[in-house]
Amino acid sequence: STDAATLELKVTKLVEGKEYDIRVFAENEIGSSDPAGLPKPAKNPYDVPGRPETPEVSEITPDSATLKWEAPTSDGGSPITNYVIEMRTRKDLKWKKVNKDNITDTEFTVPGLKEGEEYEFRITAENKAGAGQPSKPSSSAKYDKPGKPDAPEITTTTEKSVSLSWKPPSEDGGAEIFNYVIEYRVDGGFKWVKANKDTVAETQYTVKSLKKDTNYEFRVSAENKAGVGPASDPTSPVKPKEIIGPPEITYDDKLKKAQNVKSGSTTVLEVNVKGLPQPKVYWYIGEDMLDASSNASIETKDDFSSLTMKDIQSQNSGVYSVVAENSVGKATAEFTVNNPYEEPGKPDAPEVLEVMETSVNLKWTPPKKDGGSPITNYIVEYRTKGDIKWKTATREVKTTEFTVEKLVEGNEYVFRVVALNKVGESEPGAPSQPILAKNPWDLPGKPRSLEIVTTTDTSVLLTWKSPTNDGGAEIFNYVIQYKLQDGFKWINSNKSHVPVTEFTVKGLQKDSEYEFRVAAENKAGVGPACDPTMPVKAKEKIGTHFCDLIEEILNFVGYIFSWHSPRGGRGS
Structure with a gap:
């Protein structure tokens, strides 16, 4: 129990999840009141967190993997205090907890993995209410080593080197190949010697510092994040020596198309040249051999030659050729340089x-x-x-x-x-x-010859002529206005468009005097109103049909009282 001033009591020793009847009595000297209260389950004021998103696996190494995940959409009303990370191999059913300390970040690197093993991971969020449901398991986290490349090919040799090329393996192990390990051994030997100390990302390499007239075998292995894969089959034994051959010219694919160049710019034509004996190289434009000039220079080294033209102008356009020649043969390549282009001429006035x-x-x-x-x-x-x-x-x-x-x-x-x-x-x-900046038309002029044709107790029939100036655009409406003789405010009579020059103003008050005016409207807007009519009273007038009847009666009477003079010239 508690005193009347407190009105609060903590009930202890309840079991979570069970439902209790909680009742409160008021008590005084006479006795107790009726109880008040509702059944209420004993539980925390918040729930466990929701399920995190499926973790993504990245940065896999032979002994670790990095996980990233999204927090659950609901934290249960209490901040998340920890993420429990679990893992298992594909062949195990039991999940194993990874982290011993609390983790509040949504990224974690799992250490101590076994190379070649496949793992799954899942994440569970915790708050004050406890642990929620675990996430769905991640996809398999494993990189394999690359497959073995085909045997490398010998592209060229010298007395102390052998150049190799090869194709990537058909299987990269699920990770990018970032290096190739090139090895060699003396033919008949057992020990393979690594040739490259640095990373070789390309599929070609020249093994140097070999012994002249000694047979060597070569092989290549690919490497990714999982490690170095199996070595290729070795090459056939090859002896480093100079190979006599005719010249070969190679160059960038972009030079195979006609060259569009800017007037005054610098253009470079560069080719790779090989052959044994060392070829001599000559450059031509058309049939004329080129040499150094005011705007052209030629540079030739052991394995390349280039022609550089500065401040290129129209006279530099044409077909250029390069010829490489030695005692064994010669090679030729051609390049087209189009007329140099420049900024366009200026347009005429718009x-x-x-x-x-x-x-x-x-x-x-x-x-x-x-x-x-x-x-x-x-x-x-x-x-x-x-x-x-x-x-x-x-x-x-x-x-x-x-x-x-x-x-x-x-x-x-x-x-x-x-x-x-x-x-x-x-x-x-x-x-x-x-x-x-204006519309191509003006407001129309004033309508002309506004007349009152007839009146009734509540209406007036008006006619008028269109303005002499329509403002350059068709008049599609007339605005008809009226006001009391002693009034100031003009009132629009027509709510819809009036395209004709006649209109009956209705809804007038009997025996009240009104003035009327009309304005024309085109695409530019409503033009000025014409001068108002003289005041006219709304009342019934004798219509024209009655006047016609009187005229007919008078004509008939005149006929009765008319006569002709008698024949013979005698009158009365």
Whole structure:
């Protein structure tokens, strides 16, 4: 029990998960009240965390693997205090806890793995309420060593070296091959000697410092994160020696296409040359042999030759050839250098196709000269009349037409165009004539000859003539307004468009005097209203049909009382 001032009591020794009836009585000198309370399960105020995402395995080495995972979407209302990391091999059923200390990060490197073994991992999140459900197991974490390459091929030899090339193994073990181990041994020997101290990522290598006239075998192994794979089959025994052969010329694939060069730039044609005896190399343009000149230089070494042309101009275009020749034979290669290109010519002044209040549609013709390189796009610039600084409307126009938008109505603008090719920008073209940003039409004039045809107690029939000036656009509506004679506010009578020159104003008050006026409307808006009518009273008038009846009666009476003069000239 507790006193009346506390109104709080901690109930202990409950069992989690069981449901208890908790009741409270109030007590005084006379006795106890009726109980108050509801059944309530005894449990923590928060839940265990949700399940983490499946861990991803990366950075696998022969004895470790790095795991990364996403935190569970729900922490159960209490911060996660630890992640339990478990692992098992593919052949085991039992999970083994990895971490002894608490982990709150979502990344962990698992040490102490056995090389060649396949592992699975899972993660469980913990908070004050306890451990949640474990994640789904990771995919298998294992890299294999690469397969064995095919036997390397002997590409060339000298008295003290042998050059090898090979193809990568068909199986990389699931990890990138970052090195090849090249080994050699004397033919008939047992011990293989590693030839490369540094990493060899390419599939070719030259073994040096060999003994002349000694037979050697060579083999290659691939290496990835899992280690060095099995060695290839050895080559056939080969003896380092000079091999006499005709010249060979090789060069980059990009030189196999015609060379498009910029006027004034530097162009280099470079080839690899081999052959024994050492070939002599000559360069030609057409049939003329080249030598060093003011803008051309030739450099030839044991295994390459290059022709460099500086400040290249149109006279440097043509077909170039290189000839390598020795006592065994010769080789030739040809290269085409096109006329050098430059910036395009400047476009003419743009033509204005359409002017609106906030936009101008422009069109122009391409420049007469594209500089030898196709025009890729145009830049459109503009400025207000009298301004010095040009603004860029766009740099990405592929065609010869563009609409400049977001102009200010009433401002005068001039426009110009710049052409671009792969070299760069042309000079700006001539500016356009000043263009006033406005609609191509004006407001219509005042309607004419507004007349009151007839009236009733509640309506007036009006007619009028269209304005002499329609503002350059079709009049599609007339706005009919009226006001009381002594009033100030004009009221629109027609809620929908009135395209004709006649309208009946309805809903008037009997015997009230009104004035009327009409304004014309086109695309530019509503023009000025015509002069208002004289005040007219809304009342019934004798219509024209009654006047016609009177006229007929008078004509009939006149007929009855008319006569003709008697024949013979006698009157009365």
